[in-house]
Amino acid sequence: MKNLSKLLLVSILGGALTLGSYKMFFEEETPAGLPPVSNTATKVIPANYSGNVYGTNADFTEAAERTVNGVVHVKNVAIFKGPRTMKDLISGNYSSGKALQGAGSGVIISPDGYIVTNNHVIRDANEIEITLNNNKTYTAEIVGADENSDIALLKIDAEDLDYIPFGDSNNVRLGEWVLAVGNPFNLKSTVTAGIISATARDLNTRDATSQSFIQTDAAINPGNSGGALVNINGELVGINTAITSQTGSYIGYAFAVPSNNTRKIVEDIMEYGDVQKGILGIRGASVNARAVKEWGLKTSQGVLVAEVTDGSGAEKAGLKEGDIIRKLDNIDINKFSDLTGYINSKRPNDKIMVSFLRDGREREVNVTLTKFETYTIEPIKIEVSNASQEELQALNLENGVRIHRTLSPRLPAEELVGTIITAIDNKNVSSVSDVERIFRKKNFSEDIVITIVDKNGQKQRMVWR
Numbered sequence: 409m410k411n412l413s414k415l416l417l418v419s420i421l422g423g424a425l426t427l428g429s430y431k432m433f434f435e436e437e438t439p440a441g442l443p444p445v446s447n448t449a450t451k452v453i454p455a456n457y458s459g460n461v462y463g464t465n466a467d468f469t470e471a472a473e474r475t476v477n478g479v480v481h482v483k484n485v486a487i488f489k490g491p492r493t494m495k496d497l498i499s500g501n502y503s504s505g506k507a508l509q510g511a512g513s514g515v516i517i518s519p520d521g522y523i524v525t526n527n528h529v530i531r532d533a534n535e536i537e538i539t540l541n542n543n544k545t546y547t548a549e550i551v552g553a554d555e556n557s558d559i560a561l562l563k564i565d566a567e568d569l570d571y572i573p574f575g576d577s578n579n580v581r582l583g584e585w586v587l588a589v590g591n592p593f594n595l596k597s598t599v600t601a602g603i604i605s606a607t608a609r610d611l612n613t614r615d616a617t618s619q620s621f622i623q624t625d626a627a628i629n630p631g632n633s634g635g636a637l638v639n640i641n642g643e644l645v646g647i648n649t650a651i652t653s654q655t656g657s658y659i660g661y662a663f664a665v666p667s668n669n670t671r672k673i674v675e676d677i678m679e680y681g682d683v684q685k686g687i688l689g690i691r692g693a694s695v696n697a698r699a700v701k702e703w704g705l706k707t708s709q710g711v712l713v714a715e716v717t718d719g720s721g722a723e724k725a726g727l728k729e730g731d732i733i734r735k736l737d738n739i740d741i742n743k744f745s746d747l748t749g750y751i752n753s754k755r756p757n758d759k760i761m762v763s764f765l766r767d768g769r770e771r772e773v774n775v776t777l778t779k780f781e782t783y784t785i786e787p788i789k790i791e792v793s794n795a796s797q798e799e800l801q802a803l804n805l806e807n808g809v810r811i812h813r814t815l816s817p818r819l820p821a822e823e824l825v826g827t828i829i830t831a832i833d834n835k836n837v838s839s840v841s842d843v844e845r846i847f848r849k850k851n852f853s854e855d856i857v858i859t860i861v862d863k864n865g866q867k868q869r870m871v872w873r
Contacts, residue, residue, distance in 0.1 A: 442518055442675065443573050466585050466640060472599045474642030476541060477570035479589045479635055481596060482525050482548075482562075483537040484510040513590035513635030514538065514562065515644060516571040517674065521546075521564040524670060525634030526649055527553045530560050538564050541597050552677035555784075557665060557752070558649055559673045560634075572636055575643030577666035578739060578750075580604050580622060588626035588648055588662070590635025602626030602662075609663060610745035611650065620749025621663035622646045628662035637664040646670075668753040676755070686756040686777030689720020694743040695732060703730065706768055709742040710734045713764075718798040725773040727764065734770070735763035751777070781840045782812055787852055788872050789816035794840055795828055803828060803865050807838040811860075823862070830867075831859040 486509045512529035516522070523538065530536050536548040546564040553560035580586075584604045592598055606623035624637060628648050637646035646664025676683045692713045699705060699712050710732040716723045733741050736750050737760050754760065756779035763772050782793045793812040800808055808828035814821045829837060832846050834857065850856075856872040 442522070442671065442678075443571070468585075468587060468599075468601055468640070471587055471638060471640050471642040472589070475572050475587065475589050475636055475638050476597050476599060478516045478572035479541070479591075479597070480514045480516060480523060481539040481591045481594075482512045482514045482523075482529050482634060483539070484512075484530055484533045485535040485537055487534040509533070511591070511594060511631060512633035513631065513648070515634070515636045515647065516569050517574070517644070519567065519569050519571055521566040521569060522551075522674070523548065523562040523564065524647060524674060525560050525562060526647065527555055527558045527560040529634045530562070536562060538562070539596075540569075552681060554673050554677075554683045557669065557673055557683075559647065559665060559670055561674050561677050572638060572642065572644045574667050574671050575639055575641070575645045577622065577645045577668045580607060580639070580645050580666075582606070585640050586624055586626055586645065587638050587640075588624065588628050588632060588635060589638060590628070590632035590648060592629035592631040594631055598632075600627040605661070607666075608743065608745040608749045610743075611652075611663065620666065620669070620745045620752065621649070622666055624662050624664065625660055626662060627658050629658045632662075643667075644670075666749065666753070669749065672753050672755070684755045685780040685782075686751060686754045686758055687717075687720065687780040688747070688751055688760075688762075688775060689717040689722035689778060690727060690733075691715040691717070692733070692744065692747075694745075705732065707732060707734070707765060710765070711741055711744050711747050718796040719778075721776040721778050722762075725762070725775040727762065727773065727775070728766070730766070732765040733762060734765060735761075737761050738763075756780075783840045783844045783847075784815065785843065785847060785856075787856060788858075789819060790814055790824070792829060792840060792843055799828065803861050805830060805861060807836050808861065809837055809840060809843055824860075826863055828861045829858055830861055833857050834859075 510529060512525060514523040514525035517524055530550060536550065538546045538548045546566060548562040548564050551561040551563050582604055586602060586604055588600045588602070590598060602625040604622060605625050609621045609623045610619050611621060622637065622645065628651055632648045635648045636644055637648055639645050645667045647670050648662065648664045650663045651658055652661040673683055690713050692711045695705060695708055695710045695712050700708055703712065713727060713729055713731045713733065715729060716727055733747060735741055736747065739750050741747050754777055756777055758777050759774050760777065761772055762775050763770065780793065782791050784791045791812045792809045795808050795810040799810060800806065805828060808830040811824050811827050811829065814824055831837060832843065835846060837843050837846070858870045859867065860870060861867050
């Protein structure tokens with residue numbers, strides 16, 4: 409794992425963020441809305457080839473001019489009050505002030521001041537300062553954030569702002585020209601150019617939660633976090649989030665959250681206050697050489713269904729173990745991150761067409777996505793989800809929630825993920841809501857006692873102090 413980590417170090421761009429608290433802000437009178445999605449990705453200007461000389465007729469000036477005023481500088485400011493030095497402590501001299509904790513970029517997505525950035529840019533902020541390209545400065549409120557996707561939504565009190573319209577990230581193509589717009593190293597309004605190097609790239613090596621990023625070779629460095637990845641038409645196709653580097657600076661690989669996923673998260677936060685997660689209701693993996701050999705498959709691409717969740721939309725639609733999912737709504741599914749990337753742009757109760765192979769024959773079914781509920785037990789860095797009846801019956805249990813993933817590399821994910829928590833502080837739990845209710849009332853100065861039943865049916869009590 410250490411060697412793997414060295415090869416793939418995802419450097420989160422931005423400063424170290426340590427202090428602060430969230431403020432929630434919602435528009436109460438007028439429903440918030442976003443401009444419609446632009447869908448002109450098919451107008452990409454191709455590269456030319458003439459004889460032995462490569463050239464391009466792509467003109468980046470229009471896209472740069474359209475987008476540079478829609479990207480802002482985001483400063484995470486900590487407010488302190490107390491002695492600054494040992495001399496101040498002895499003399500009792502207490503002063504107050506502000507200190508910059510980190511900086512990044514943000515994208516204006518509506519003329520009335522909604523701004524998207526990365527969650528890690530504004531995490532633990534006391535105050536968030538936004539500077540526009542015209543040097544005007546505003547204080548921003550945090551509307552909401554999603555840690556899993558690393559997306560946050562901010563709001564400033566302004567009108568008639570330049571903004572970047574959402575494009576359709578499902579339409580991006582390998583080799584397509586893109587621009588990265590942001591504030592690397594606090595250099596305001598920097599534009600770099602590159603191409604789409606890959607789509608649905610999964611960088612997660614710690615647990616079973618698959619991610620889906622757009623990969624680009626446009627130069628991105630610390631400070632670009634939360635900035636815009638735009639196509640040649642000046643449409644937002646991604647939010648720049650991470651780089652792969654052993655030094656912390658750009659070496660040719662950068663990653664962005666697709667715009668379709670970002671837009672869905674933003675709209676959920678505006679409408680519901682949190683992210684609505686829909687699930688297909690399967691567990692599976694990308695088809696690989698080993699799966700082809702063991703299962704005798706006739707295809708080398710797709711997602712092999714290993715298990716169908718009891719009561720899920722997949723089960724109700726008739727999907728079974730051994731099916732190979734090839735398309736979702738005519739979007740090709742070649743690997744697991746293709747599937748999760750598309751599903752993450754949908755909501756519970758959305759219907760999608762699933763094309764799959766069974767016994768060598770291609771079939772189609774409509775699947776209604778169901779809601780995925782999780783809760784993060786922050787003090788012990790564990791995320792839990794509702795356990796299926798099948799999981800409980802397999803261990804002869806009447807109640808419990810499932811450990812969905814671990815959030816700390818110190819925890820043994822292979823041992824914990826999939827185990828069932830039946831009680832917390834000697835109180836039985838049957839759902840994510842039960843867990844949330846317990847921790848909402850809990851005094852965290854006290855021990856946390858959790859009763860766990862492992863995959864072999866062995867019960868044990870774990871105590872966190």
